[in-house]
Amino acid sequence: MVGAGLLVGLGGGGPDPERAPALVRTGCKPGSEDIATHATAPDRRVALTFDDGPSSYSPEVLRALRRHGAHATFFVIGDRILGNEALLERMVADGHEIGNHSMVHAPSPDSADLADSQRLIEDVSGFRPCHFRPPGGQVDDALIARARALEMATVTWSVDTGDWANQDPAAILAGVLASVEPGSIILLHDGGGDRSGTASVTPQLIDQLRERGFELVTVTELFGGSFTLAPVAS
Numbered sequence: 001m002v003g004a005g006l007l008v009g010l011g012g013g014g015p016d017p018e019r020a021p022a023l024v025r026t027g028c029k030p031g032s033e034d035i036a037t038h039a040t041a042p043d044r045r046v047a048l049t050f051d052d053g054p055s056s057y058s059p060e061v062l063r064a065l066r067r068h069g070a071h072a073t074f075f076v077i078g079d080r081i082l083g084n085e086a087l088l089e090r091m092v093a094d095g096h097e098i099g100n101h102s103m104v105h106a107p108s109p110d111s112a113d114l115a116d117s118q119r120l121i122e123d124v125s126g127f128r129p130c131h132f133r134p135p136g137g138q139v140d141d142a143l144i145a146r147a148r149a150l151e152m153a154t155v156t157w158s159v160d161t162g163d164w165a166n167q168d169p170a171a172i173l174a175g176v177l178a179s180v181e182p183g184s185i186i187l188l189h190d191g192g193g194d195r196s197g198t199a200s201v202t203p204q205l206i207d208q209l210r211e212r213g214f215e216l217v218t219v220t221e222l223f224g225g226s227f228t229l230a231p232v233a234s
Helices: 056-068 085-093 111-125 141-149 169-179 198-211
Strands: 026-029 047-055 073-076 097-100 151-157 185-189 216-218 227-229
Touching: 047 111, 056 085, 056 198, 073 085, 073 227, 085 097, 085 111, 097 111, 111 141, 141 151, 169 198, 198 216
Parallel strands: 047 073, 047 185, 047 216, 073 097
Antiparallel strands: 026 227
């Protein structure tokens, strides 16, 4: 199912040529602390993150990232995966990271919710997330511990684009450029409502960040963790 990809770090194995394409079990190990909002980056790396998908807006975001050769992290909601399985496969095939954003986007999800979402993501995409983003950014020590028990570090953000409330592309772009700095984790949304503004401004956002000398990486890469994707299928 993962037809193409990239090997970064350790691990990975190709599909059995005698069978139809199958999932290649991949994933990551966090380089961050138990909770992180920003990386202490020695270079100008930043992470674009997209929450609340997958949705009908995800393909446009993925097209923009592919055309620009940029990678991002998608924090997906479990109950939005069914019917959108191909989008998760494409995320992994294009070299993006998938993060766990809970099963139903309820505040303070319990261990079963996190585990169900984790299992569904891996069953569909082959990728096992190592980062969890709490719904609404609401977090406490108990939730951090529940994520840690599933081998996930908790990640929020340092740049809030406000696209969850305002889909004006110019406002989204201005919000990022006014606040971004090396090590920033940038909050965007590809699901959860009308995300047409986010999708349409993504190409310009990538260009503007690069013009300012920023490199776009996944959350795991931002923190120097171990990140493994499927090798390119022959």
